[in-house]
Each structure stands twice: as structure tokens, then as C-alpha cells.
Amino acid sequence: MATATLEYVPSDTSSAKPFVVHFTNGNLNHSLNKKLNKKIKFAYYQWADHEDVRKKHRKTLLYVCMCSRMTMKSRINNGIVSILFPKIVWYVLGVYNSTTKVMKMYDTEIVTLQPKVLVDASLNSVEEDQESKPVLSFTEKNNLLTEAFGSDKRKRALASRLKNKVDKVDGVTEQYSYIPPFNADATTAAEVYVFDEIITPIEFDILQKTSLEFQNTNSEKVKEWRAQHRFPEYILQHLEVMPVNPTKRLHQSCCLLYLSYMMKLYHLTYKDLKRKDPLIEVPDVIKNRLFSLFSIEKGKSRAIPRRLKDKLVSYILVLALIIDDYSLEYSVILKDLGMAASRLKFHLKAIGCVVNSTRRLPGKRKAGDVLEPQRQMASLQVPLPPDFVMKVARQ
Numbered sequence: 001m002a003t004a005t006l007e008y009v010p011s012d013t014s015s016a017k018p019f020v021v022h023f024t025n026g027n028l029n030h031s032l033n034k035k036l037n038k039k040i041k042f043a044y045y046q047w048a049d050h051e052d053v054r055k056k057h058r059k060t061l062l063y064v065c066m067c068s069r070m071t072m073k074s075r076i077n078n079g080i081v082s083i084l085f086p087k088i089v090w091y092v093l094g095v096y097n098s099t100t101k102v103m104k105m106y107d108t109e110i111v112t113l114q115p116k117v118l119v120d121a122s123l124n125s126v127e128e129d130q131e132s133k134p135v136l137s138f139t140e141k142n143n144l145l146t147e148a149f150g151s152d153k154r155k156r157a158l159a160s161r162l163k164n165k166v167d168k169v170d171g172v173t174e175q176y177s178y179i180p181p182f183n184a185d186a187t188t189a190a191e192v193y194v195f196d197e198i199i200t201p202i203e204f205d206i207l208q209k210t211s212l213e214f215q216n217t218n219s220e221k222v223k224e225w226r227a228q229h230r231f232p233e234y235i236l237q238h239l240e241v242m243p244v245n246p247t248k249r250l251h252q253s254c255c256l257l258y259l260s261y262m263m264k265l266y267h268l269t270y271k272d273l274k275r276k277d278p279l280i281e282v283p284d285v286i287k288n289r290l291f292s293l294f295s296i297e298k299g300k301s302r303a304i305p306r307r308l309k310d311k312l313v314s315y316i317l318v319l320a321l322i323i324d325d326y327s328l329e330y331s332v333i334l335k336d337l338g339m340a341a342s343r344l345k346f347h348l349k350a351i352g353c354v355v356n357s358t359r360r361l362p363g364k365r366k367a368g369d370v371l372e373p374q375r376q377m378a379s380l381q382v383p384l385p386p387d388f389v390m391k392v393a394r395q
């Protein structure tokens with residue numbers, strides 16, 4: 001067993017003691033620093049005013065560690081024991097000489113170094129001027145903390161919550177996606193919602209190729225799909241009365257196919273969302289956008305919370321309005337969505353629609369008269385109500 005002679009070296013008050021450093025954010029990688037030819041510099045600061053008795057023995061010594069990537073600093077920290085019992089705590093550092101077999105013992109300090117957060121110098125004036133510093137609410141402070149230090153899940157939740165908010169800044173309305181982006185100053189119904197915000201140009205190019213089945217459909221094919229329950233009734237009814245004009249027929253086919261994709265997503269169950277590919281028939285570009293807009297990642301699968309499902313309903317209804325030239329008979333799509341009538345009316349009003357029902361003309365019915373079903377209509381009319389933006393903000 002190796003032995004060594006211990007030799008205590010008294011500290012010199014004119015020079016700094018050796019110190020033992022602990023890094024809070026990890027250990028030093030000496031091999032990597034050597035490979036990259038990077039050196040770490042340590043600096044030691046203490047009070048220079050030795051004439052002041054109070055400062056001469058004050059234990060507010062500052063240690064700084066500098067490298068190319070960050071700066072770290074710390075004041076002396078001898079641990080909780082030194083705070084409670086300062087007279088009985090004494091740290092020494094041993095330096096062993098393998099040639100002479102002598103270990104020299106030096107008085108030392110235990111130092112914990114933490115990364116220094118660098119602040120832009122341009123912000124100093126703001127910090128000094130307390131009157132100009134904005135007063136943040138508890139929620140705003142919590143949001144800033146989440147953005148800086150929150151987990152990925154909390155950051156996604158924060159981003160989604162901020163997207164569902166409508167702020168008015170300098171008279172400009174910033175719109176977020178509980179409903180599609182809209183033009184509150186539109187002069188025609190077609191100007192309220194931009195088609196490219198519902199179906200992007202890239203998606204529309206893909207739909208032109210994948211909607212050939214809709215473009216070439218006929219009444220027999222529609223009957224077959226209805227028997228197979230392949231598509232919602234709203235889509236099947238529109239496929240029965242497709243435009244003859246090739247351009248309009250193409251546009252209608254693309255819209256109906258995209259609407260079918262959104263309705264498939266709407267009807268996915270919790271079990272469906274746990275599958276590897278719950279929308280296997282949907283082209284990848286469209287699928288990825290639908291998932292990013294209307295779902296959140298949950299482990300290895302996805303989930304559609306209530307707020308995003310409501311958002312999906314808004315997009316479905318806006319596209320249906322576009323298909324029906326901004327006057328929608330919504331009784332069929334109500335059944336397709338399996339939603340309560342009061343809830344659907346709420347969504348229709350949220351996107352700016354005027355909702356009403358056509359009633360039978362007053363008078364006595366004659367024998368053999370067939371009572372026509374009540375038509376449930378929703379139309380997008382301009383100008384939008386003056387309080388429309390505020391109603392959206394409260395959704």
C-alpha cells in the first residue's frame with residue numbers, strides 16, 4: 001500500500017487560495033477541450049480595499065470561469081455546514097508528488113459555478129428606468145417561464161392557447177385559429193374567408209389528381225357508395241348534382257374530397273388515433289397539415305382535444321359554405337357530424353352566419369297535403385356584425 005508524507009502549507013494572505021470547483025450544469029470534458037484546442041480560464045476577485053477592516057475579512061470573493069461558449073461565476077460557497085458552523089469547517093486540498101512521495105496540503109475553498117445569463121446591453125436602460133418597465137401579469141410571467149424553461153408538452157399547450165386568442169393591437173386585429181382567418185371588412189361573402197387558407201395551393205394541386213374518382217362519378221357510383229356508407233350524405237348529395245362545366249366540376253370535386261378528409265378526421269375515435277396511420281387514404285401532405293391544425297402529439301399517438309375539434313368543425317362549415325355559395329342547408333351535415341342542433345348553430349354563428357328556418361306558410365292544410373320538412377338555413381351575409389370580432393375573441 002502506497003504511503004505519503006503530509007506537509008501542510010500555510011496560506012499566504014497576499015495570494016489567492018487554490019479552490020475546488022463544482023459545475024452545476026455538468027462536468028468538464030477535458031479530452032474534448034484538448035481535441036478542439038480550447039482552454040478554460042479561471043479568474044479570482046477579492047476586495048482590494050485592505051484598509052477597510054470590514055472588507056478585509058469579508059467572504060464575498062468572486063470566481064469567474066470563461067470559455068468560448070459561456071461564462072460562469074460564483075461567490076464562495078462552503079456548503080450548509082459552513083453557514084451553520086463557520087468555525088469548525090476547514091477544507092484542504094492535497095497535491096501529491098509521486099517522485100518525492102510528499103502530499104502538500106493547502107487551505108482551499110469549495111466553489112459552485114453557475115452559467116451566467118448574458119443580457120443585451122441595450123436592455124440596461126430599461127432595467128434602470130423602472131417607470132418604463134412594463135408590469136406583467138401573473139399569467140404573462142408564467143408564459144415567459146414556460147417559453148424559456150417549459151417542457152415540449154407545456155410549450156405546445158402554450159402555443160395552442162395563444163393561437164386561440166384574438167388581440168387588438170394599434171387597431172389591427174390579430175386573428176388566431178379557432179376559426180379560419182377572416183376579413184372583418186369584407187364587402188362580399190366570398191371575401192370573408194380566403195379559400196387558400198382552407199385548402200392551400202399545394203393541397204389543391206394534389207387534390208386535382210386524387211379527385212378523379214369524384215370528377216368521373218355518376219348516379220350508379222353514388223348509389224354504390226351510399227350503400228357502402230363510404231362517404232357522408234352531404235358529399236353524396238352534392239356528387240349527384242355536379243356541375244357540367246369542366247373547371248367548376250374540378251373545383252367542386254377537390255372541395256368535396258377535402259371535406260371528406262376533414263370529416264374522416266372529425267369521426268376518428270381515441271382508439272383510431274392510437275393506430276400508426278389513422279388516415280391511411282389521405283395523401284401525406286394533406287394529412288400532415290390536418291394533423292398539425294387539428295390534433296396534438298401525445299406520446300407515440302395523437303389526440304384531438306375539444307378546442308381543436310371545435311376548430312375542425314369551423315373549417316368544415318366554412319368549406320361547406322364555399323361549396324354551397326355561402327347559403328348552406330345544414331340539416332344534412334348536422335346528421336353527418338352527429339352533433340346537437342344547438343351546438344351546430346353556435347358554430348355557424350361563430351363563423352358569422354345568420355341562421356334561420358323556413359316555415360310552412362300559415363293556413364289550413366287540406367286532406368292529402370304533404371307537410372314539407374322545415375329547411376334549416378345558414379347564410380354568410382355582409383357586412384359582418386360590428387361585434388363579430390369581439391364574439392370570436394370570447395370563443
